[in-house]
Amino acid sequence: MPSPVGHSLVGIALGAAWLLPRRKYSEIARAAWHVRWPMAGCVVLANLPDIDYLPGIFSGDLNAYHHFYTHTPGWCALVAAGIWCALRGIRGAASAGDFAWILALLMSHLAADWATEDFRPPIGIMALWPFDAGFHISPVTIFLHLKKDSFGDFAQWHNVKAALVEAAWCGPLVVLAIGWKLRGVDSKED
Numbered sequence: 420m421p422s423p424v425g426h427s428l429v430g431i432a433l434g435a436a437w438l439l440p441r442r443k444y445s446e447i448a449r450a451a452w453h454v455r456w457p458m459a460g461c462v463v464l465a466n467l468p469d470i471d472y473l474p475g476i477f478s479g480d481l482n483a484y485h486h487f488y489t490h491t492p493g494w495c496a497l498v499a500a501g502i503w504c505a506l507r508g509i510r511g512a513a514s515a516g517d518f519a520w521i522l523a524l525l526m527s528h529l530a531a532d533w534a535t536e537d538f539r540p541p542i543g544i545m546a547l548w549p550f551d552a553g554f555h556i557s558p559v560t561i562f563l564h565l566k567k568d569s570f571g572d573f574a575q576w577h578n579v580k581a582a583l584v585e586a587a588w589c590g591p592l593v594v595l596a597i598g599w600k601l602r603g604v605d606s607k608e609d
């Protein structure tokens with residue numbers, strides 16, 4: 420799995436693509452402030468499958484429950500449906516596009532984990548569950564695995580290097596999303 424650095428940057432990129440208007444830069448910056456809480460929600464969604472660390476923390480083995488059902492398309496679809504229903508209840512309306520973005524945010528986590536080195540069996544994630552319970556990993560991995568037998572393990576140079584690799588891959592996605600919002604906008608437009 421990538422660290423929260425990689426997942427959060429992907430969440431910000433997808434959140435920017437979903438929530439920000441197509442305007443000139445100064446207005447986008449203002450709009451970003453207005454949607455800061457929904458944007459924070461996007462970051463949470465992009466990290467949410469790692470909620471499976473919680474039972475591991477309580478049981479004393481951080482990785483005991485990691486990379487199972489919360490890292491499957493089936494779980495993501497169910498959670499996306501639940502959040503979409505809640506959004507509809509709160510706002511009074513939610514579109515199919517909203518569902519697609521929520522699902523994309525959750526699934527972005529799976530895609531990133533799928534493309535991450537994994538040396539701890541079972542290797543990979545159940546990328547096709549509920550259709551297939553097998554574990555799968557990308558033939559080409561771009562993110563480094565994290566060394567994390569316990570919380571104390573996180574603070575080490577290898578993990579800093581892993582986070583820097585994630586920033587190098589995922590930071591440009593944020594720039595691309597904002598660039599997409601700026602593209603074709605008339606600078607004289609109000």
Ligand SMILES: [Zn+2]
Pocket residue numbers: 420468469490528532
């Ligand atoms: Zn994960």
